[in-house]
Amino acid sequence: MAPTLRQGDRLGAATRHRQAFLRNHKTCAFCGGGAPSSTIEHCPPRALFQHRQWPEGFEFPACQACNNGSSNHDLVIAMLARMDPFENKGDLDGAAVGLMKAAHRQHPELLQNMMMRANQARRANRELGLRPRPGQTHQDTLLANVTDEMRKAVEVFAGKLAKAIYYMHADTIFPADGSLVMCWCTNTDLLRHGKFQLFEVVKDVPGEAPHLIRSGKFLNDQFEYKFSLSDEQHLFALQARFGNAFGLIVFGATTPGLLEQHIRRLECTIAREDEGPFRILQSTVLPLGLRPVGMHLESDNSP
Numbered sequence: 001m002a003p004t005l006r007q008g009d010r011l012g013a014a015t016r017h018r019q020a021f022l023r024n025h026k027t028c029a030f031c032g033g034g035a036p037s038s039t040i041e042h043c044p045p046r047a048l049f050q051h052r053q054w055p056e057g058f059e060f061p062a063c064q065a066c067n068n069g070s071s072n073h074d075l076v077i078a079m080l081a082r083m084d085p086f087e088n089k090g091d092l093d094g095a096a097v098g099l100m101k102a103a104h105r106q107h108p109e110l111l112q113n114m115m116m117r118a119n120q121a122r123r124a125n126r127e128l129g130l131r132p133r134p135g136q137t138h139q140d141t142l143l144a145n146v147t148d149e150m151r152k153a154v155e156v157f158a159g160k161l162a163k164a165i166y167y168m169h170a171d172t173i174f175p176a177d178g179s180l181v182m183c184w185c186t187n188t189d190l191l192r193h194g195k196f197q198l199f200e201v202v203k204d205v206p207g208e209a210p211h212l213i214r215s216g217k218f219l220n221d222q223f224e225y226k227f228s229l230s231d232e233q234h235l236f237a238l239q240a241r242f243g244n245a246f247g248l249i250v251f252g253a254t255t256p257g258l259l260e261q262h263i264r265r266l267e268c269t270i271a272r273e274d275e276g277p278f279r280i281l282q283s284t285v286l287p288l289g290l291r292p293v294g295m296h297l298e299s300d301n302s303p
């Protein structure tokens, strides 16, 4: 018979795991190497995964400030990642309503802002070819607005995920003066085109796309990614997909200014009319946030 663990033993094991982990990972992976690690950060956040099964190995050293920096957005990301209009597989564990309530407590405007007005829903349904079933209103097709809270949450999350995966694959910390730019799309792309178009442009770029596993169970249906890293480890592309909910691409460069020179060309190939151009997540050259339209960044000698 297997020995029964007492609560005290479990706590002891968790503490020992944390101490050993932080001994092996002494520096925060998220703020460029300046701060000692004091916590373990789970990235993607654990709440994103169903049945409390998150992939093994996605633990990262973080300082308190970096760990706290995303706590306000984790629930929004978890909620967002469970939206599956095709197979309805986003809520197999029945946790979605609880997540939504908890996110609502943190962001009291969120749910209201997500709701489309009747005429808005009618227009959007028509555009996407969604038809309410008999007895349903246009709002019942559950098409939601992308809100500012969601945009902010995806930005913060994408930056952390990129640094975490860079740390994992490059075995070094992404520098504080490196640059990160991001573009994302929601499942309306799947409704429109049957795929996340975002990934088409980079689909042939070689990279690693690992199986994500917990206790032998594959979790790629909830989160999967492909990471492409240059030989010198100074440039990378991260493509990440969260079920049938949303997808994102982060490009990163450890040399300041390198990526910024090419952002216009990237935008010409990937830029999306509904989500706007790339968002600057980290840069010492460009202002953060949405790049102002009309800004000219192409270097003079580029074709």
Ligand SMILES: [Zn+2]
Binding pocket: 028, 029, 030, 031, 035, 062, 063, 064, 065, 066, 067
């Ligand atoms: Zn930090």
